[in-house]
Amino acid sequence: EAGVVQSPRYKIIEKKQPVAFWCNPISGHNTLYWYLQNLGQGPELLIRYENEEAVDDSQLPKDRFSAERLKGVDSTLKIQPAELGDSAVYLCASSLAPGFGEQFFGPGTRLTVL
Amino acid sequence: QQQVKQSPQSLIVQKGGISIINCAYENTAFDYFPWYQQFPGKGPALLIAIRPDVSEKKEGRFTISFNKSAKQFSLHIMDSQPGDSATYFCAAQNSNSGYALNFGKGTSLLVTP
Numbered sequence: 001e002a003g004v005v006q007s008p009r010y011k012i013i014e015k016k017q018p019v020a021f022w023c024n025p026i027s028g029h030n031t032l033y034w035y036l037q038n039l040g041q042g043p044e045l046l047i048r049y050e051n052e053e054a055v056d057d058s059q060l061p062k063d064r065f066s067a068e069r070l071k072g073v074d075s076t077l078k079i080q081p082a083e084l085g086d087s088a089v090y091l092c093a094s095s096l097a098p099g100f101g102e103q104f105f106g107p108g109t110r111l112t113v114l
Numbered sequence: 115q116q117q118v119k120q121s122p123q124s125l126i127v128q129k130g131g132i133s134i135i136n137c138a139y140e141n142t143a144f145d146y147f148p149w150y151q152q153f154p155g156k157g158p159a160l161l162i163a164i165r166p167d168v169s170e171k172k173e174g175r176f177t178i179s180f181n182k183s184a185k186q187f188s189l190h191i192m193d194s195q196p197g198d199s200a201t202y203f204c205a206a207q208n209s210n211s212g213y214a215l216n217f218g219k220g221t222s223l224l225v226t227p
Contacts, residue, residue, distance in 0.1 A: 004157070033214070042120075042203045042217025043158065056214065091157055098213040102148070105157030 002026070004106035006092050012112045018080035021109045024073070025094030032069060033103060034077050035091040043091050043105075049075065050098060082113045117141055118206050120218025127225050133191040135221045137204035140185065144206040148215070149178065149189050152201045161202070162189070194225045 005024040013019050025032050030051050035043035046065070048056040051072035060067065064083070069075040079086055089108040120137045127133045137147075148163035164171045164178040164187065171178045177190040191198055201222050205215040 031213070040220070042118075042205070042220050043215070044217070045214035048213060093157070098209075102160045102163070103215060105150075105159065107155065107157050 004092055004094055004104055006090075006106040006109055008109055009107060010110050010112075012114065013082055014114050015084055016081040018078065019082050019111060020076055020078045021090050021092075021111075023075045023077070023092030023106060025075075025092070026104055029094035029096055029104070030072070031095045031098050032075050033093040033095075034067060034075070035093060035105075037089040037091055037108065039088070046077070046090075048098070055098075079111075082111075084113050087111055087113045116219070117216040118204055118218040120204050120221060122221060123219070124222045125224070127191075127194045127223065129194065129196060129225055129227050131194050131225075133189075133194045133198070133223055133225070135189045135202055135204070135223075136186065137188065137206075137218050138184075138186045139206050139216075141206070141208070141216075142185070143208045143210070144216075146207040146209050147178070147180065147187050148205050148207070149176075150203045150205060150217075152203065152220075158203060191223075194223075196225045196227055199223055199225050 032049040034046040037043045047060045049069045067077045091108045093103040093105045095103045149161045150158035151161045152158040162176045166182045175192045180187045201220045203220045204218045
C-alpha cells in the first residue's frame with residue numbers, strides 16, 4: 001500500500017514569490033493534516049481536514065497561507081507571498097479518522113526561501 | 115506554548131546500551147501518547163504509543179513507561195543499535211477534541227559502534 005505522497009520534495013524560491021505543495025493521503029483516510037517542521041523542532045499543526053472540510057485551521061497564518069482539499073482526497077497548501085521565515089519542511093499526514101490512532105506522515109517538502 | 119517538554123535534546127549511547135528519553139506534559143486532557151522516529155529526509159514514523167490506562171508498554175526493544183500522576187512518560191530503547199540513530203519525538207493528543215499531535219522538540223540519538 002502506498003504511503004502519503006508529497007510533491008515536490010524540495011523547492012527553492014525567492015521571497016515574495018508564491019509556492020504550492022501537494023499531498024495525496026493514504027487511500028481511505030478521511031483526515032488530512034498539514035504540519036510545519038522548523039529545523040530542530042517537532043512538527044506543528046497548520047490545518048486539519050475532515051474529508052473536504054477544514055475543521056481546525058487556527059494555526060494557519062491566513063494572511064499568506066491557504067489550503068484546499070476540494071474532493072476530500074488530495075490537498076494543496078499555498079503560500080503567497082513567501083517570506084524568509086517560511087523556510088521549513090512542510091509535512092502532510094493522514095489518518096483513518098480523527099483521534100483514531102496513528103497519523104501517517106509523508107516525506108515532506110523542504111522549502112527554502114532566499 | 116510548548117505543551118510537551120522533551121529531554122535531552124541530544125543523546126549519545128554505545129551499541130548495546132540503553133537509551134532513555136523523557137517527556138512531560140501539563141494538559142490532563144491528553145489521552146494518547148505516541149513516540150515517533152524520524153530519519154533525515156523522511157517524515158516521522160510511529161514507533162510505539164500508549165494510553166494512560168496502562169503504566170508500561172513494550173514492543174521488542176522499545177518500552178514506554180507512563181506516570182499519570184507525575185504527567186511524565188519516557189521511551190527506553192534496550193540494546194541500542196547504530197540503526198536506531200535518528201531523531202525521536204514524543205507527542206500527546208486529546209483524542210476527544212483537537213486531534214492535533216502536540217510534539218516535543220525532539221531528541222537526536224546517536225548510537226556509536
